[in-house]
Amino acid sequence: MLTLDTLDITSEQAYAERGYPYEEFDLLRREAPVFWYQRPGFEPFWVLTRHEDVAWVSRNPQIFSSAQRVTVDTPDAVDMFERQLEERAAMFGHSPDDPPALSWMDPPRHRQFRQIMTPCFTPKAMAALENRFDELAAGYVRQFMERLDGFGEADVAKHLSARLPVAAICEMVGAPHADWDDVFNWTEGTVGSADPDYQLEGEDAEAAFVRNISALNQYVATLVQERMAASDGTGTDVLSRLVAARINGEALKFHEILYTVFNLLVAGNGTTRNATAGGIQALLEHPEELAKLRANPALVDSAVEEILRWTSIAIHFARTCTQDTEIRGQVIRKGETVVMWYPAANRDGDAFPDPYRFDITRTANPHFSFGGYGEHICLGANLARLQLRAILRAVLPVLGDLELVGTPEVVAQHLQVAEIKKLIVRRKG
């Protein structure tokens, strides 16, 4: 029987075998909404599963800092990450304690840094891109269907949902269109390095990873250098803004710009591609909802919000308590780690009536798939929505003719982002 003493929400193997541990999340929300999680292989931390508590922590960055850590992981994974930061810091001659990217910054620096980029991600900025993204999405769906008809089946995860997120970030940073395929191939080669399809003859997974990440690194570094050399301060894409920006009168350093562009690729790629694949899966598994959407495509906006809530692709984010405080009467000590589990908050019955029902007509949908609002709410939320809308509109005319083949493979990537590794579809017989 499931009990608080034995429950496990950090086993990647369990995520791969059973999907999100919703039963465990329900038990925690019900009986221990502020739970001290002590398990072998992890530094103990507080688990938050209720919508209201995730909101409170997210909106109080003075008490809950992002500077120390934003994720919990096994000591091996933490060591590896810290080693990478140290190597990077040595290479660019800065302190390894400098924040690796926006997610690790606290106010006021966080706000100053973020404001440089926010004009690029407003709903108005996104509206200007809508037609272009519709065209791109239509092209990717066409290629996908050609593949499907050629081979009899095709993988949504690999051959459809992967394309638009990389194109979107290239667009945002002003990478020339001619380079998009290269960036896509290096990104795929990095993400999929364990897959023999991405390995050259004689290469193993590590060699394929190093080859692709080095090429991507080199490309981004050159892009940043060229923009720094050529900038006249008037460019409006993200990279031009970073180059032209001043914080307290000082320009950003080369490595800060480089890390930021890289971070956009990391933060915006896997998340959006998996939400896209997860959304297509949810619609195929709920034909009555798909029928509603096909009958009334104006439901695309609420369908996107429900897909975001349902898939909850970002699994957790962590904060460190900066002073003794209380949540629901439970004392949290200065220095302790508090972890917000978004899929748990997204199934909280106090925030969502009938939370286990996939309902594309849900009107009030205050999901936390982009975080619990506040300082760090996902910078790319509107961009992700734009992409999901574009793909849904493009795929909708054919989706009713498709069916799933086998069981989709879902894993947790370092417990922070869920990954749909395979989602095979074919035309209905």
Ligand code: HEM
């Ligand atoms: C479905 C797709 C996406 C999901 C589910 C997602 C989810 C999240 C979550 C949960 C956070 C942390 C919020 C917090 O700490 O309170 C976050 C932060 C962030 N995301 Fe996203 N994201 C998505 C797409 C994107 C895209 C497309 C981009 C950029 C191009 C992006 C860029 C960022 C950045 C830069 C941050 C850090 C913001 C900050 O600390 O101020 N994300 N995202």
